[in-house]
Every structure is written in structure tokens, then in C-alpha cells.
Amino acid sequence: MTKIDTSRPETVLPTPSHTVGPFYGHALPFPGGGDIAPVGHPDTIALQGYVYDGAGNPLPDAFLELWGADPDGNVSRVDGSMRRNPADGGFLGRNGVEFTGWGRVQTDANGHWSARTLRPGARGDSAPYISVCVFARGLLVHLYTRIYLPGDDAASAADPLLAGLDEARRGTLIAKDDGKGTYRFDIRLQGEGETVFLEFT
Numbered sequence: 001m002t003k004i005d006t007s008r009p010e011t012v013l014p015t016p017s018h019t020v021g022p023f024y025g026h027a028l029p030f031p032g033g034g035d036i037a038p039v040g041h042p043d044t045i046a047l048q049g050y051v052y053d054g055a056g057n058p059l060p061d062a063f064l065e066l067w068g069a070d071p072d073g074n075v076s077r078v079d080g081s082m083r084r085n086p087a088d089g090g091f092l093g094r095n096g097v098e099f100t101g102w103g104r105v106q107t108d109a110n111g112h113w114s115a116r117t118l119r120p121g122a123r124g125d126s127a128p129y130i131s132v133c134v135f136a137r138g139l140l141v142h143l144y145t146r147i148y149l150p151g152d153d154a155a156s157a158a159d160p161l162l163a164g165l166d167e168a169r170r171g172t173l174i175a176k177d178d179g180k181g182t183y184r185f186d187i188r189l190q191g192e193g194e195t196v197f198l199e200f201t
Helices: 153-158 167-171
Strands: 002-004 012-014 044-052 063-068 091-093 102-106 112-118 129-135 143-148 176-179 182-184
Touching (some): 102 112
Antiparallel strands (some): 002 012, 063 102, 063 129, 176 182
């Protein structure tokens, strides 16, 4: 949003930043927000983890949006994530059939989050990854990061972002394999082990 200075019409001033939370708990969550893969899909993987503040405390009111390509590396163009009930305008949730590649989840009282999706395929020069946008208390601007999954060693070694990071920083972007199709990815907003965040200009 831009504010116009009417005393000097040629001058456009930016709107000041405002904190992004925790004001979103009522309107933004929706049924099935973390069910990115259709229920019962045989290739579903589970992602889960915690969001921590700079002191290492879990955040009970953080909010994540996730985007990922399908297993062939294609970005889905189908609707189906947030259907509304035409009678009352409420959310019906997902249609349960389409893979949209997009999800929105909140952390629980213990700072834990989880989602179900499909393992993404590679796109371009990048190793397969899932994009994440983080909203949390005290942030004036949301943060972007990526989740890379283990098992794509050759692609990860050639990935431009991962190749530009030292081993410790690179490790903050790679989920841990907990077995049986479950991966853990913790997000640390500051301090020791801080997650690598990306800046888009």
C-alpha cells in the first residue's frame, strides 16, 4: 500500500511497516491447511518441526505458508486449496483431489507445525525444495526460506544457493529424515543455528 502526499503530488511515500502478528489466528487458518497432498495419496510425505525465537523458545503463534512443485517439477496451476461455502462464505477446506502445492499452517501451543505434501521434483538448476514464508510475533516483515529434503545429494551439491553456503549454514536448510516418509525441519529465527533466510528484491 502506498500513501500519497497530497501537498506534493509528485512525491510517493512508503507506508510504514507494521508487526505481522499475532493478529491472524482467526481469519487465516482454514480446514485442511496442512493437507497439501490429497488424502490417501500413496506418495505423501510428512513435514514437521518447531519454530524457535532467538532465545530458543518455541513460538506458539507462528504461521507458515508452504509452496512446492509436484514430483515432476511442475508448479500446479489448479484451484482447490481454499474453497468457500457459497451459502455462508465459510471455508470448506480442500477438494481432496487436486495437488495445489500450497499450504498454510499455524504452530500449536508448543510451537510445533506439520504438513503433508508430495516430494517436489527439481526445477531449473535448483535441487528440489519447498518454499516457506514465516510470519511470527515481532517480525515487521515476513521471512522466506527453503526446505531441501535429504536424498538428492548430486542435485544439492549443484544447487546455486546451497553451494554458496558453508556447511553449517547449509544444514539449516536441509530437513532431517525421521524415517517412514517423515521429515523434520525446525526454523530458528535468530541466534545459534539461525535458519538461512532469503531476501527478494
